[in-house]
Amino acid sequence: MAKHDKAKRGIPSKDDFNAWYPAIVEIADLVDKRYPIKGMDVWKPYGWKAMTLIDTLTRAEMERTDHEEYNFPLLVPEDLLDKENRLVSLLKKAREEGVDPSELRLDEEEGGFKKEVYWVKHAGENELDVPMFLRPTSETPMYTMFPLWVRSHGDLPLKTFQIVNTFRYETKQTRSFIRVREIHFFEAHTAHKDQAGADEQITQDAEIVQNLLHDLCFPAIVSKRPLWDTFPGAWYSTAVDVVMPNGRTLQVATYHHYKDQWAKAFDLKYEDTNGQTQFCHQTTFGMSERMLGAVVGMHGDDAGLIFPPKIAPIQVVLMPVAAHLDHTVAPTIEEMAAQLKAAGFRVKVDNRDIRPGAKHYDWEIKGVPLRLELGPRDIKSGQFVMSMRTGGKEFHDSSELINVVSDALTRTENELRVRSAAHMSHFVIPFPGITQTDGGWQLNSDLEDGKVYEFAFDGNDSDAEILERASGLTFLGDCIEPFAEPRPCAVTGRMTTRRQHLARMY
RNA sequence: GGGCCCGUGGGUUAGUCUGGUCUAUGCUAGAUCGUUUGGGACGAUUUGACCCAGGUUCGAAUCCUGGCGGGCCCA
Numbered sequence: 001m002a003k004h005d006k007a008k009r010g011i012p013s014k015d016d017f018n019a020w021y022p023a024i025v026e027i028a029d030l031v032d033k034r035y036p037i038k039g040m041d042v043w044k045p046y047g048w049k050a051m052t053l054i055d056t057l058t059r060a061e062m063e064r065t066d067h068e069e070y071n072f073p074l075l076v077p078e079d080l081l082d083k084e085n086r087l088v089s090l091l092k093k094a095r096e097e098g099v100d101p102s103e104l105r106l107d108e109e110e111g112g113f114k115k116e117v118y119w120v121k122h123a124g125e126n127e128l129d130v131p132m133f134l135r136p137t138s139e140t141p142m143y144t145m146f147p148l149w150v151r152s153h154g155d156l157p158l159k160t161f162q163i164v165n166t167f168r169y170e171t172k173q174t175r176s177f178i179r180v181r182e183i184h185f186f187e188a189h190t191a192h193k194d195q196a197g198a199d200e201q202i203t204q205d206a207e208i209v210q211n212l213l214h215d216l217c218f219p220a221i222v223s224k225r226p227l228w229d230t231f232p233g234a235w236y237s238t239a240v241d242v243v244m245p246n247g248r249t250l251q252v253a254t255y256h257h258y259k260d261q262w263a264k265a266f267d268l269k270y271e272d273t274n275g276q277t278q279f280c281h282q283t284t285f286g287m288s289e290r291m292l293g294a295v296v297g298m299h300g301d302d303a304g305l306i307f308p309p310k311i312a313p314i315q316v317v318l319m320p321v322a323a324h325l326d327h328t329v330a331p332t333i334e335e336m337a338a339q340l341k342a343a344g345f346r347v348k349v350d351n352r353d354i355r356p357g358a359k360h361y362d363w364e365i366k367g368v369p370l371r372l373e374l375g376p377r378d379i380k381s382g383q384f385v386m387s388m389r390t391g392g393k394e395f396h397d398s399s400e401l402i403n404v405v406s407d408a409l410t411r412t413e414n415e416l417r418v419r420s421a422a423h424m425s426h427f428v429i430p431f432p433g434i435t436q437t438d439g440g441w442q443l444n445s446d447l448e449d450g451k452v453y454e455f456a457f458d459g460n461d462s463d464a465e466i467l468e469r470a471s472g473l474t475f476l477g478d479c480i481e482p483f484a485e486p487r488p489c490a491v492t493g494r495m496t497t498r499r500q501h502l503a504r505m506y
Numbered sequence: 507g508g509g510c511c512c513g514u515g516g517g518u519u520a521g522u523c524u525g526g527u528c529u530a531u532g533c534u535a536g537a538u539c540g541u542u543u544g545g546g547a548c549g550a551u552u553u554g555a556c557c558c559a560g561g562u563u564c565g566a567a568u569c570c571u572g573g574c575g576g577g578c579c580c581a
Contacts, residue, residue: 018577018578022577026517027517033576034516036557036574036575037575038574038575038576173576173577173578174576319544320543321543321544322543322544323543324542324543325543353542353543354543354546354547355542355543355544355545355546355547356543356544356545356546357543357544357545357546357547358545358546358547359545359546360545360546361545361546362546373544375543375544376544377544378544385544387545
């Protein structure tokens with residue numbers, strides 16, 4: 001019966017995540033996908049509010065860590081790209097020469113991101129001499145300006161960020177928030193006096209990510225990406241992967257340590273206290289609307305979304321019941337709303353002339369953490385009814401309103417953290433191991449679909465390739481939380497604490 | 507990168523194989539009025555669609571080609 005009713009709303013079961021996800025983002029009114037360009041959804045107010053609340057958390061972290069917000073132009077002239085291309089091919093060559101050959105893969109992609117950018121080649125009636133492209137990320141425009149701003153050690157560290165839209169011409173299947181062509185993007189770019197300064201920044205980035213994940217109430221796997229999977233411009237890259245309900249991992253954040261390689265390409269240098277010219281060391285840190293995609297996937301259930309309170313566009317919805325029978329209901333509920341607003345909560349009064357049940361279902365779909373009901377009965381008893389989106393219906397005294405709501409939002413956060421931790425341990429399981437036989441490498445048992453496999457690994461690139469081939473999965477890299485005790489490497493058998501994961505990535 | 511499927515009111519769906527009886531069906535949503543309101547209300551009235559461009563044909567939602575859009579599978 002209940003199932004049938006839900007079917008009317010068109011929400012598939014979350015077990016069928018590939019159907020649930022695209023349906024829920026539209027039914028919950030986060031986006032409208034009908035804009036006639038693939039991968040460019042219209043943000044509806046409810047979805048945009050959630051995104052801007054995530055941005056607000058991000059901005060608070062940036063403020064805390066002394067980054068300053070900039071806003072760079074959207075268009076980049078093609079010739080600026082030459083520096084970057086030269087750098088990348090140079091670094092690629094250097095890597096091929098300087099690095100243990102076993103760390104190399106032969107099939108590295110060519111041509112950088114030229115294939116995946118949008119070009120502006122005309123202006124009015126004229127064809128442009130120098131075509132421009134829409135930023136897919138802002139290294140090039142930013143590092144064109146940085147040398148103009150950095151002259152002395154006193155100008156460092158330079159800590160910048162911006163929250164803007166970037167563009168990538170995705171040809172694959174697109175998915176709201178997860179793979180889109182116009183990306184709501186956060187990027188922090190910093191320049192430091194030396195490598196230690198950049199190292200410190202990377203540590204700080206890791207901390208910022210953990211703070212955000214705490215507010216969004218889910219865990220992630222943080223890994224140093226394997227060298228073969230690292231952007232050639234980076235010295236090393238650290239990625240933050242969330243495990244979605246279908247077992248695929250979603251990379252929601254990355255931070256790169258660039259060392260001084262970009263500074264050399266873009267001539268970003270300063271004069272130190274000894275009057276010597278030095279190259280800067282740089283980092284970048286990127287996140288995107290994928291964070292919202294992770295929130296949707298991680299916390300939602302068969303009844304709809306569940307927003308973590310910190311980013312819930314509406315934290316508390318108030319529903320008058322049978323207000324026509326008692327004329328004190330409407331003013332009382334307005335008074336409650338006013339109290340809650342004054343206490344800093346995001347509140348909505350649902351005055352719609354529909355049955356209370358319909359309201360409950362609506363706000364459940366939209367993932368509002370708390371629903372308060374007030375009717376004539378409650379006015380008499382001096383109480384109100386509170387339904388929690390994570391489950392449970394409670395009666396409380398009206399005098400306790402603020403405390404009850406505040407406490408219930410905290411309980412919601414804790415419950416979401418418990419659930420997402422359980423979710424994670426359900427999906428991340430030990431790797432069954434692999435054995436070399438006469439016929440080649442054989443998995444010790446078949447792998448389950450939709451799981452992330454965890455194991456100790458200390459091999460080289462060809463060892464890694466053996467595992468990727470045999471499993472059909474991809475290496476996430478060296479987890480920043482190694483095993484407490486050494487274990488035998490899955491391929492070489494050498495004892496190691498290096499924790500690694502194989503997963504199917506988005 | 508390779509293969510496959512799909513496109514009908516806001517959403518969903520029938521009709522497409524076998525061209526005409528389809529200015530197009532049901533559900534849902536929307537609008538108006540009335541009765542209603544403690545977990546998806548009911549009645550009456552009503553608005554609203556064949557993705558785009560070519561082609562085949564006396565005749566195309568239906569067949570063919572291309573574009574755009576959506577989705578799936580494999581690498």
